[in-house]
Amino acid sequence: MDQKIKAGIIGATGYAGQELARLLYTHPQAEVIWYGSRSYVDQPYSKVYGNMKAFADQPCRDDDIAALAEEADVIFTATPQGYLAGVLTEDILSKCKVIDLSADFRLKDVSVYEKWYKLEHKSPQFLEEAVYGLCEVNREQIRGTRLLANPGCFTTCSIESLYPLVKEHAIDPDTIIVDAKSGTSGAGRGAKVQNLFCEVNESIKPYGVTNHRHTPEIEEQLGYAYHAGDKEALSKPGGSPILINFTPHLVPMNRGILATCYAKLEQGVDASWIAEIYQNYYGNEPFIRLLGEGGIPETRWVEGSNFLDIGFVVDERTGRVVVMGALDNMVKGAAGQAVQNMNLMFGLEETEGLLFPPVFP
Amino acid sequence: MDQKIKAGIIGATGYAGQELARLLYTHPQAEVIWYGSRSYVDQPYSKVYGNMKAFADQPCRDDDIAALAEEADVIFTATPQGYLAGVLTEDILSKCKVIDLSADFRLKDVSVYEKWYKLEHKSPQFLEEAVYGLCEVNREQIRGTRLLANPGCFTTCSIESLYPLVKEHAIDPDTIIVDAKSGTSGAGRGAKVQNLFCEVNESIKPYGVTNHRHTPEIEEQLGYAYHAGDKEALSKPGGSPILINFTPHLVPMNRGILATCYAKLEQGVDASWIAEIYQNYYGNEPFIRLLGEGGIPETRWVEGSNFLDIGFVVDERTGRVVVMGALDNMVKGAAGQAVQNMNLMFGLEETEGLLFPPVFP
Amino acid sequence: MDQKIKAGIIGATGYAGQELARLLYTHPQAEVIWYGSRSYVDQPYSKVYGNMKAFADQPCRDDDIAALAEEADVIFTATPQGYLAGVLTEDILSKCKVIDLSADFRLKDVSVYEKWYKLEHKSPQFLEEAVYGLCEVNREQIRGTRLLANPGCFTTCSIESLYPLVKEHAIDPDTIIVDAKSGTSGAGRGAKVQNLFCEVNESIKPYGVTNHRHTPEIEEQLGYAYHAGDKEALSKPGGSPILINFTPHLVPMNRGILATCYAKLEQGVDASWIAEIYQNYYGNEPFIRLLGEGGIPETRWVEGSNFLDIGFVVDERTGRVVVMGALDNMVKGAAGQAVQNMNLMFGLEETEGLLFPPVFP
Amino acid sequence: MDQKIKAGIIGATGYAGQELARLLYTHPQAEVIWYGSRSYVDQPYSKVYGNMKAFADQPCRDDDIAALAEEADVIFTATPQGYLAGVLTEDILSKCKVIDLSADFRLKDVSVYEKWYKLEHKSPQFLEEAVYGLCEVNREQIRGTRLLANPGCFTTCSIESLYPLVKEHAIDPDTIIVDAKSGTSGAGRGAKVQNLFCEVNESIKPYGVTNHRHTPEIEEQLGYAYHAGDKEALSKPGGSPILINFTPHLVPMNRGILATCYAKLEQGVDASWIAEIYQNYYGNEPFIRLLGEGGIPETRWVEGSNFLDIGFVVDERTGRVVVMGALDNMVKGAAGQAVQNMNLMFGLEETEGLLFPPVFP
Numbered sequence A, B, C, D: 001m002d003q004k005i006k007a008g009i010i011g012a013t014g015y016a017g018q019e020l021a022r023l024l025y026t027h028p029q030a031e032v033i034w035y036g037s038r039s040y041v042d043q044p045y046s047k048v049y050g051n052m053k054a055f056a057d058q059p060c061r062d063d064d065i066a067a068l069a070e071e072a073d074v075i076f077t078a079t080p081q082g083y084l085a086g087v088l089t090e091d092i093l094s095k096c097k098v099i100d101l102s103a104d105f106r107l108k109d110v111s112v113y114e115k116w117y118k119l120e121h122k123s124p125q126f127l128e129e130a131v132y133g134l135c136e137v138n139r140e141q142i143r144g145t146r147l148l149a150n151p152g153c154f155t156t157c158s159i160e161s162l163y164p165l166v167k168e169h170a171i172d173p174d175t176i177i178v179d180a181k182s183g184t185s186g187a188g189r190g191a192k193v194q195n196l197f198c199e200v201n202e203s204i205k206p207y208g209v210t211n212h213r214h215t216p217e218i219e220e221q222l223g224y225a226y227h228a229g230d231k232e233a234l235s236k237p238g239g240s241p242i243l244i245n246f247t248p249h250l251v252p253m254n255r256g257i258l259a260t261c262y263a264k265l266e267q268g269v270d271a272s273w274i275a276e277i278y279q280n281y282y283g284n285e286p287f288i289r290l291l292g293e294g295g296i297p298e299t300r301w302v303e304g305s306n307f308l309d310i311g312f313v314v315d316e317r318t319g320r321v322v323v324m325g326a327l328d329n330m331v332k333g334a335a336g337q338a339v340q341n342m343n344l345m346f347g348l349e350e351t352e353g354l355l356f357p358p359v360f361p
Helices: A015-025 A065-071 A083-087 A090-095 A110-117 A135-144 A153-167 A214-226 A231-235 A271-282 A331-345 B015-025 B065-071 B083-087 B090-095 B110-117 B135-144 B153-167 B214-226 B231-235 B271-282 B331-345 C015-025 C065-071 C083-087 C090-095 C110-117 C135-144 C153-167 C214-226 C231-235 C271-282 C331-345 D015-025 D065-071 D083-087 D090-095 D110-117 D135-144 D153-167 D214-226 D231-235 D271-282 D331-345
Strands: A005-010 A030-035 A074-077 A097-100 A147-149 A177-182 A245-250 A257-264 A288-293 A308-315 A320-327 B005-010 B030-035 B074-077 B097-100 B147-149 B177-182 B245-250 B257-264 B288-293 B308-315 B320-327 C005-010 C030-035 C074-077 C097-100 C147-149 C177-182 C245-250 C257-264 C288-293 C308-315 C320-327 D005-010 D030-035 D074-077 D097-100 D147-149 D177-182 D245-250 D257-264 D288-293 D308-315 D320-327
Touching (some): A005 A015, A015 A331, A030 A065, A065 A090, A090 A097, A110 A214, A135 A331, A153 A177, A153 A214, A153 A257, A153 A271, A153 A308, A153 A331, A177 B177, A245 B320, A271 A288, A320 B245, B005 B015, B030 B065, B065 B074, B065 B090, B090 B097, B097 B331, B110 B214, B135 B153, B135 B331, B153 B214, B153 B245, B153 B257, B153 B271, B153 B320, B153 B331, B271 B288, B271 B308, C005 C015, C005 C065, C015 C030, C030 C065, C074 C331, C097 C331, C110 C214, C135 C153, C153 C177, C153 C271, C153 C308, C153 C331, C177 D177, C214 C245, C245 D257, C257 D245, C271 C308, C320 C331, C320 D245, D005 D065, D030 D065, D065 D074, D065 D090, D074 D331, D090 D097, D097 D331, D135 D153, D153 D177, D153 D214, D153 D245, D153 D308, D153 D320, D214 D245, D271 D308, D320 D331
Parallel strands (some): A005 A030, A005 A074, A074 A097, A097 A147, A177 A245, A288 A308, B005 B030, B005 B074, B074 B097, B097 B147, B288 B308, C005 C030, C074 C097, C097 C147, C177 C245, C288 C308, D005 D030, D005 D074, D097 D147, D177 D245, D288 D308
Antiparallel strands (some): A177 A257, A257 A320, A308 A320, B177 B257, B257 B320, B308 B320, C177 C257, C308 C320, D177 D257, D257 D320, D308 D320
């Protein structure tokens, strides 16, 4: 490629936006040309994020996506729910590709979106063409799209951990429980009492119990897997949707998501078959590391990287499997996967700019 | 009471032992006369734990339980598994009461103990008389005993959170999953690489997946509850034992346990009935705070105290209830419950020395 | 005392206010009758601070100090600078005692206050009678006062660590440097980006470098010490004020202050003399623990308690002494010292309700 | 360069060794051929450090430096003090370059080494040729050497923060005080009670007060600066050595060093002159970011990177300057600077493999 991809970031001063800026800086074939912000317009980006001093000292620009579309090859929107649906136009999409880190185009059923997000969806006409950007699952569709819905952090971890077992009908989908744990960067940079250091430190708490917005996203994708992509099967008799319990917890650490998933094994499924399934699906994936039977993921081993680590244990006493997945919510759970999607959408090597070891300690 | 209860602590230089020393110092009717230690004999206790300076400057004594029994009214053993079973005698029990914070006398079935702990039990003859010291469940038996098995930290939290629902057959015991999270003090003060600051900080991990030693303790007690204390029912046809999935996780914080428990509701059970059950069982308990339907426990609200906070959410979509319990593993999960048991065993007010607010932040 | 002291707290929903509520709950001779709040009026106090559930479930009341003065024996103001000076009246002081945790009455020179705090002082007429509540230094004046200025957290630690050496002219006051470190609760409960978990965690930073507001408070009190209480000496020729460098740092922990203090030793001063000075001044103090030459205070050993731990090292190579003091900023640095002052002002035992061991870990 | 530099790491399983492995993996012109370890021989390196899975799955080899010298172009020794001095030979140095991360060749005066480290120095014959690898100060000597003494973490931060002011005689060297704070990775991966999570978390403490081993290293280098490299001046009448107070503190965070430095300004020195001095010395340095007068470094802004951030404040009241430096102890304070030195020693671009933004949060 002769020229670098010109990337603009709307919402560059949130945590995910900043992580995009950082990752794109070291990407050999892309450059950030627009640091969009609502609150910090005209202030040097490196005043907002001191780590970017010497890397991004230019002033923040406003969140004018139409103007940005004139200059950019790709726009990343790391914005609150509802923003992109409110401003997206055919004109924008005709000029550049859009990778949305919000939930606006993740759910195909607009009524599910509106129920869980309590927002009216302003651009349902683009839902059809939007591709759900779970790279390891939807790789081919991603290559061709101009509108990419980047998956949520919990959902990437939960879906990819369970996907092969659901698709192969190795587990009973009605018994799935996902107990997830997240670092605090997932809560964003908004100034809220509940996210102050002294409120989060030395504590763990569940939140969004039975009603967290990532639930329908997980259920929809696992439903596709179970019905082998036959989306209509879901609405047929006997084609009931998958309903799960999903409980996130806030952990006193900056980064990281761990999903501990439980499900009943179907008759005859054992550890070696499960190991084989994972190997078949993910054995050659550059960003999934299989830890095998008895392998225990820990968030420290993926911090700062685009990896998802997966391990599992079969419990013969109870007939359940415990699948555990760990990733960095800022990277594979947000900005890293967004860059991986960009690589696919622009025909680059999928691992470009992303294949480096996690940082420890 | 004219004289203070003379208490000796074997294993006083572990974290639980230290917490006992701290709680007993402020107890109006007890005093510590013996700080037992294997590693720090003759060193001032306050050199080992600088917080105790001005409170416990006397030298540590060795772990000679027979000598201690001559001086003490009660002996607390905060020792590794196998210690008390290896040294306990009728002579000791004839002279003073013993409260054991290890697992030696928690499980009634010696073969279960030996299987999960991989230790030979040296004193099975005392298993019969030992009382499992879950104060809110076994209060009456505790009053009369001379040998008390103080429950584990995870088990106190898990059992008491689920006990009323299991006993009332409001949930299907075959569907119980307990996903638990613990602060790092639960791992003890041993010098191990895996518990170094840099290894624990900024990470969360599962451990003991499907084989943690607290599993059979939870299963045994919930089995008693389900069969209404009819222990023989467990071995009858149809009286199958309860088998659960229990997964502990290590959280980068000093104290606290959170148990997130999942189970299928039995036909016809709804949120108001569940609330009523909890109210009936725990409404008057001084150390259980009911947060009700939608109430979310957080470990920060119980830190440093003897409270167990319980909340729950009914998920009508999946037909499950999510019960959440939080306690301080060092207090209600260890030393605090041990003191509560001492109060009961010596006929004192049950709350003596324990009724103070949690410390925040 | 037949009746408990009735205490009201203005600003009860800040961190220091909450710590007061907690300490007063367990105080045998006081009770809180008023939880004042600007933001949470009519909400149960235990909804704001979940740890206080079962201890303080009554609704918050507003910040009406005049109404409170009708009901209370003592009012604690845990409020922003300028509040008390703006509302204090002779009428209030004639009805009850006031203990102010803000800076309004700490500095005797109103121009110094206005310069460092950038506020007009609205009640300079009360400055004369206000007593600076450093218990170990001003014990006698405290007993008689009706208006007490409770010292700042950094200042209590810094002044008391250095006071004996300055008063005995053992160190050159022109060479004093105080490098202080504070837990994050010192920054208060306001919703600010800079105090979010992810901003504070995994970082340390200096702040208020050369211009922190606690600087003149330390200088004034050490000046009194140096001039043996002869306040006029300060303005005489040769009676120059003491000027120090004071640099606070924000540490990723909830509680605790450590002050590392440097000064040149005067001719002939050695370690044994310094040890003797500390022993003379503080040897019998119930809340100061002397660690002696080579003793190193750590904030973990004072957490949750009213102790100040002091240690020192003489450096013969450089002719300096390094004095280190550690306390809990919420207790000895704020609410605990306020209660200690209340005890003195009401003729109670000075240690009443405060003599318990620090909590570890 | 046609071929990659073959690098071996002795002590690859310590924290600094692991950071070297990580940085060298992404270095475009180097590769690790030997992961040396005393404790983990034959175990896959990625079992010891799970982050390196998929990057370094080969087994650890033993610490045989002579064998390694046959294969490597450069050997990094991330080993305890005394190791390299005990095994280094002319033969090794004739075959490959050696970069030592221990203190063995940092101090020129063997008696100073033996006094502060309480070790006999086994290879004083190599002290003369060893170059002290402070890249920004000794760049030219570094290029030519075959034996490089990589500076300590505290020392890099302290010396480089003060170096320009000392060299220009802008401050009085007799008044220098360095109050430093370090993340816990600086304490290494040894299994010690004092470095357990619960012992470090929620606390700050000074250590090595007046006798930390980095003190003479700082003094020696600042002495050279003050005497303009005229090493003999130090031993002449009037050429007295610089003696400082250096106090490190342990902070509950994984990475980062902050040095808060105090010194009296020489007559006539003001803020603008100081700013100019820093600009002259470091204005073009790729790894030093100058924050200027009033600029406050924070360790979070350098985490994971090779940067040293420097800011300062002049205090006109006291006539002192407060200079603050922040770096990541694992990178610029150890492995990063070692790679920077390797780049210089092999004639590569100095920034090769090191010019990436810090990771936040």
